[in-house]
Amino acid sequence: MKHPARASLHQTGMALIVALLVVAMVAAMSLLFTSRQQLWMRQLENRNGFTTATMIAFAAIDMTRLTLRDDARNTKVDHLLEPWTIPIPPIAVEEGHIAGRLRELQGRFNLANLLPASDATLKEDDPGLLRASRALGVSTGDIAKLLQAFQDLRKQEPGSTPELAELLERAGLQSDSSQAALLQHAVILPETTPVNANFADAEALQASIAGLSSGDASAVIARRASKPFMNMDEFREALPAGLRATLKEDAITLQSRYFIVEIDAWFNQVHLGYEAQLRRDGTNMPEVLWSRRSSFADS
Template sequence: MRIEPSFPQRQKGIAVITAILVAALVASLAFALSARERQWLNLVSNRNDLAAAGSSARSAIDLARLTLRDDMRNNQSDHLLEAWTVPVPPINVEEGKVGGRLIELQGRFNLYNLQSGGKVSEEGLVALQRLLTTRNLSTGWAEKLAEAMASQVALWQKTQKADATAARLTSKILLVANLSELAELAGLDPEKMAALEPLVTSLPDATSVNANFAPPEVLMAVTPGLSIREAERLVSRRVATPFKSGQDFVNALPESIRHTTKPANYTVESQYFIAESEAWFGRAHLQLQALLYRQRGKVPDILWIRRV
């Protein structure tokens, strides 16, 4: 014979089930709160790591600025035998590490030289055409890039004349900041233009080419009548004996073109550099690039700075 449980026994069973459910709910809430707390702590830790990485990377750029200032105080020329040209490998700092390097820019072909007074420069145009042939790129690109650069500079100059405040704020800052932006303005493929990255730059002023840093392709491009083989010979020569001036470089050219080459087109003292810094702190990894403008007796100015 089956005996039905009494009413008090049923209540006890319901109470036990309720207690189990309440305990499970409390445990779930505790786990959720703990997970959220861990997430918050990780977020705070990541932000602290990123802040520390950013501070260290910026400090490395400031150290590079002081290095360039002292270098200009100590000598009158820049060349590949100077200590600042050696990259600094990652070194330990506090709870992280930081490294970086300086990149000289006037050894590259300056795309600003494609124009003069907001109009296409024939001399710059021909030089870029010669440079494009070294990378098997269409010489037609030179005209498109020249027109894009000329239009941007003309627009910039018009803005300066119209607004004195804007002129002061935008002094030494070009509207086109990099090669990919200029390529897009010229209607060219930025990825294909990347082949020119080691050979060209976009600076806020017309500049002379640093003969102690320019690769053979650039020397050949900016020196009418110079062959690539002769340019390579000049580059080999400067490894042990850097050029002392633009005239010194011209004196080393083949006699057939020596008297038709302008020493003013070349320099051995650079004003523009890229400072790159890289920092690691915890889970944070940060890379910065800054365009530096150096003047004699002053700490170089930062014209722009960006994350890579």
């Protein structure tokens, strides 16, 4: 028979252990709840930050569209000295900041200019293709393969406006030199377009103008360095005399229609980038052809 005092002491000890276990369980549950609540709050903040940063980015794209519309209303010539060509450093907004830049696209050679009028396959002895191949330093086969991928895509998705990098992947072009040259000097646009002489590099000019040598193209660019071409007569005067009369009217322009806007937006801990391709028709509000998250952005 147990002693009453010992039994009481045993019961008290058991009760104390149970109480400690209950306290430990409550503390663990409280810690778990607090941890989950903090995680939920962080997720909510990130989600709200992402939404706000996205809204800021699209607002910036719309502001860029307004800038391009007003630019077309005020001037008929686009050149490197215009204010919109200067990248915008980070500007503070409520609880964040935003930066961006606007890139003109018609300073590059538009590969769509090489496509036949019909859906016929581009011949590798086509004069325009041969000229572009020499100017860009890319084989005629690689360019033809890229354009075939473009034609195939347009058949599958009529009206689509793919980026050049996407077409390079579709075409399976493995040559690093070809990829680098095309991404630097060329572009693919939804329609044929002239090259803007105020933005074009020597390669784009050579690809666009029959008979223009590398040296002559460099001389044209040097001439515009201090003063952009303000009319086509000024541009013709910069060409070798023998090419002035043969210059095709649809090969060169001084006003651009196609642009890429790149936006970086930060809000709290969220950073994301957006880019959009814009097409400007006269003095109307430029159209957004596509927009997407930038691959370099973090979130």
